Amino acid sequence: MITEQGRVLELLLSGCFVCQVSDEEAWRFLKTAGNGDKIESQLNVLNRTLASAADGEVFFAAYQSLYDNERKQLGSQFQDITSHLMPLVEWLILVQQANGSDVPVSQGTALRLNELQTIIEDTPAFAEQIEKISRNRLFGSTSTQLDGQLKQVFKRLTELGYLLRPNAEKQIYIATGKIEYLYDVLKFIDETEALSLTAQAEQAVQQGSLL
Amino acid sequence: MNQHLQQAGITLLNALSRHADLIMQVYIAGVLDEAKHNPKTIEKLCHLGILWRPEADTQLRLKSAVRNLLEGSLHDERNRQLDANIASALASFKSLSVHYKEALHHGRYAESEAHLADLTEHVYALTESLANNVRVLFSRINNEFGYVSSIDAKIRENELAQSQVSDLLKQLEMLRFDELSEQAGSHRELRHLLVVTLQQCFAKVIQELSIVQARLLELIGRFRQFKGRTQLLKGFLLHMEHKPDFSPSNYAQLSQVPMLFNQAAALIKPAAVDVHRLEHEAELQQLVGAIKAFSRNQIRQQPERAAQKIKVEQQSDAQFAEDKLRQAVEAYFCQVIDSGERITALQYFQQQALDFDPEVWIYQVVGGYQGLSQEEQSYFALDTSGENHPQYSGNYIIRDVELGLR
Numbered sequence: 001m002i003t004e005q006g007r008v009l010e011l012l013l014s015g016c017f018v019c020q021v022s023d024e025e026a027w028r029f030l031k032t033a034g035n036g037d038k039i040e041s042q043l044n045v046l047n048r049t050l051a052s053a054a055d056g057e058v059f060f061a062a063y064q065s066l067y068d069n070e071r072k073q074l075g076s077q078f079q080d081i082t083s084h085l086m087p088l089v090e091w092l093i094l095v096q097q098a099n100g101s102d103v104p105v106s107q108g109t110a111l112r113l114n115e116l117q118t119i120i121e122d123t124p125a126f127a128e129q130i131e132k133i134s135r136n137r138l139f140g141s142t143s144t145q146l147d148g149q150l151k152q153v154f155k156r157l158t159e160l161g162y163l164l165r166p167n168a169e170k171q172i173y174i175a176t177g178k179i180e181y182l183y184d185v186l187k188f189i190d191e192t193e194a195l196s197l198t199a200q201a202e203q204a205v206q207q208g209s210l211l
Numbered sequence: 212m213n214q215h216l217q218q219a220g221i222t223l224l225n226a227l228s229r230h231a232d233l234i235m236q237v238y239i240a241g242v243l244d245e246a247k248h249n250p251k252t253i254e255k256l257c258h259l260g261i262l263w264r265p266e267a268d269t270q271l272r273l274k275s276a277v278r279n280l281l282e283g284s285l286h287d288e289r290n291r292q293l294d295a296n297i298a299s300a301l302a303s304f305k306s307l308s309v310h311y312k313e314a315l316h317h318g319r320y321a322e323s324e325a326h327l328a329d330l331t332e333h334v335y336a337l338t339e340s341l342a343n344n345v346r347v348l349f350s351r352i353n354n355e356f357g358y359v360s361s362i363d364a365k366i367r368e369n370e371l372a373q374s375q376v377s378d379l380l381k382q383l384e385m386l387r388f389d390e391l392s393e394q395a396g397s398h399r400e401l402r403h404l405l406v407v408t409l410q411q412c413f414a415k416v417i418q419e420l421s422i423v424q425a426r427l428l429e430l431i432g433r434f435r436q437f438k439g440r441t442q443l444l445k446g447f448l449l450h451m452e453h454k455p456d457f458s459p460s461n462y463a464q465l466s467q468v469p470m471l472f473n474q475a476a477a478l479i480k481p482a483a484v485d486v487h488r489l490e491h492e493a494e495l496q497q498l499v500g501a502i503k504a505f506s507r508n509q510i511r512q513q514p515e516r517a518a519q520k521i522k523v524e525q526q527s528d529a530q531f532a533e534d535k536l537r538q539a540v541e542a543y544f545c546q547v548i549d550s551g552e553r554i555t556a557l558q559y560f561q562q563q564a565l566d567f568d569p570e571v572w573i574y575q576v577v578g579g580y581q582g583l584s585q586e587e588q589s590y591f592a593l594d595t596s597g598e599n600h601p602q603y604s605g606n607y608i609i610r611d612v613e614l615g616l617r
Binding site for chain 1: 360361362437439440441442443444445446447448449450451458459460461462463464468469470471472473474475476477478479
C-alpha cells in the first residue's frame with residue numbers, strides 16, 4: 001500500500017498543483033505542520049523543493065537549484081505562461097460578466113456550462129468574444145458552432161488543470177487553485193513591471209470606458 | 212374605556228385581514244396604485260392609520276408601524292433599519308421603577324401592579340428589539356448582501372452594517388448595571404427585571420455582535436479581494452489593448468528566479484510490470500486475459516491465415532554430412548558378409564585408405580552395429596580390443612573393434 005506521503009510525493013513529482021479542490025486530502029496533508037518538512041527532504045533528493053502560491057492555497061514542486069537544463073525548462077515554461085495569460089484573462093472576464101454576479105472566478109467557483117451557454121448564446125457580444133477566445137492557440141478550436149467552441153475551451157482548461165469536472169456525466173466545472181496561481185502571476189507581473197493595472201482599470205471606469 | 216379600546220383593536224385587525232391582499236401589494240411595491248382599488252376601502256385604511264400619504268401629491272404608503280410588523284414577522288432581509296433607542300428606554304425604566312416604589316411606599320398595591328406590568332412590557336420590548344436587530348444583521352451577512360448585485364454596492368452595504376454595529380455597541384454601553392441595581396434596590400421583581408433579564412440579554416447580544424463584527428470584517432476583506440481581482444483582470448486587458456506588444460521580461464533568466472515561475476517538470480512515469488511478483492498474479496492474469504480477447508479480434512482480419520491449398524510433393528531425400536561415413540561403414544559390413552572373414556575396423560580402415568579420423572570411424576562402426584535391428588545384430592559379432600584405464604577402475608578404453616559373422 002502506498003502511504004499518504006508517497007501519494008502526495010507522486011502528485012508533486014508528476015507536476016500537479018495540489019489544492020483544496022483538486023485533492024483535499026493531499027492538501028490537508030501538506031498543510032499539517034511537519035509533513036511539509038518530510039516531503040521537502042524527499043524532494044530535495046531529486047533537486048526539487050516544495051513551493052506554494054496564493055497564501056498556501058496551492059502547492060507544487062519547484063527546482064531547488066538551477067542549472068542550464070533547469071533554466072531551459074523554466075524559460076520555455078515562462079513563454080507558455082505569458083502566452084496563455086491573455087486568453088485566460090479574457091475568458092475569466094467573460095465568465096464573470098456572463099455570470100452577472102460581479103464576482104471573479106476563484107478557487108471553488110462552480111461553473112455550470114449549460115447556464116453559461118444559454119447566457120452567451122443570448123448575448124451576441126459574449127458569443128463574439130467566446131469565438132475569439134476559442135480561436136486562440138491555447139484552446140485551438142476550429143468549430144464554427146458556439147457549443148463546440150465553449151466545450152473545447154472548457155476541455156482545454158480542464159486538461160491544463162484550471163478546472164475540475166467532478167462528475168463526468170454533468171457539465172459542471174469547479175475552478176481549482178491553479179486559478180489562484182494565475183492571479184498571483186498577474187499580480188507579480190503587475191508589481192514587477194510597475195503596470196499599476198488596478199489604477200488603470202479604475203481610471204477607465206471613471207472615464208466611462210465601455211468595460 | 213377598556214371595552215372601547217378592545218373594539219377599536221378588533222376593527223383594525225379585521226381591516227388588516229380583510230384587505231390583506233392590498234396591504235401585501237403595497238408592502239412589496241412600496242406604494243399603492245390607487246386606480247386599482249376601491250376609493251372607499253382606501254379611505255377606510257387611511258382612517259385606520261394603515262396607509263398614509265407623506266405629502267399631498269405623493270402616492271399612498273404603508274405606515275411604518277405596519278411595515279415594521281410585517282418585516283419583523285416575515286424575517287424580510289430588506290429591513291435594514293436598526294434602532295434601539297436604549298437611552299430613552301432606560302429613562303422610562305427609571306421613571307417607572309420610581310413610580311412603582313412610590314406606589315408601594317404609600318401602600319397603593321393595585322397601582323404598583325400596573326406600574327410593574329408596564330415596566331415588564333418595556334424591558335421585554337427592549338430585549339426583543341435588541342435580539343431582532345442582531346437577527347437582521349445576521350440574515351444580511353448570511354446571504355452576503357444578496358439583495359444588491361454589484362461588489363461596490365456590497366461593500367457599501369457592509370460599511371453601513373459595520374456602522375450600525377458600532378452604533379449598537381455604543382448604545383449598549385449606556386446600560387449601567389450598577390445604576391440599575393441601585394434603582395431596583397431590594398425589590399425582588401424590580402431586581403429580576405432590571406438586572407437579571409437585562410444582563411442576560413446584554414451578554415447574549417454583545418457576544419453575537421462580536422461575531423457579527425468579525426464576519427463583517429471577513430466579508431469586506433473578501434469583497435475587496437474580489438474587487439481587486441476584477442480590477443486586475445480588467446486592467447490587464449486594458450493594458451494589452453494599449454500596448455499589444457507588451458510581454459514581461461523573462462523572469463526565468465534572473466539569477467534568483469521567483470518561486471512563482473519555478474515550476475519543476477513532471478518527473479514520474481508509470482512503473483513497469485514485474486512478472487515475478489506473486490501477489491500481482493491475479494491482476495496480471497486479468498490483464499493477459501484482456502489481451503487475448505483483444506488479439507483474437509485482430510487475427511480475424513489476417514488474410515494470410517485464411518485456408519489455402521497445400522501442394523503435396525515428394526520430398527527429396529535429406530542429405531546428411533556423415534553420409535560418406537555411413538556408406539563406408541555399410542561397405543565394411545558388406546565386406547565382412549561377403550568374405551565371411553573377421554576383420555578389425557582399423558585394418559579395414561588402412562586397407563581402404565579411408566580419410567576419416569580413426570576415432571570417428573570406430574565410433575561410427577560401433578554406432579552402425581548398434582543401429583542395426585535386433586535380428587540383424589544377431590548375424591554379427593562385435594569384439595572390442597583395448598585396455599582398462601591405468602588410473603580409474605571401471606573405465607575401458609577401446610582401441611579397436613573386430614567384426615565377424617556369428
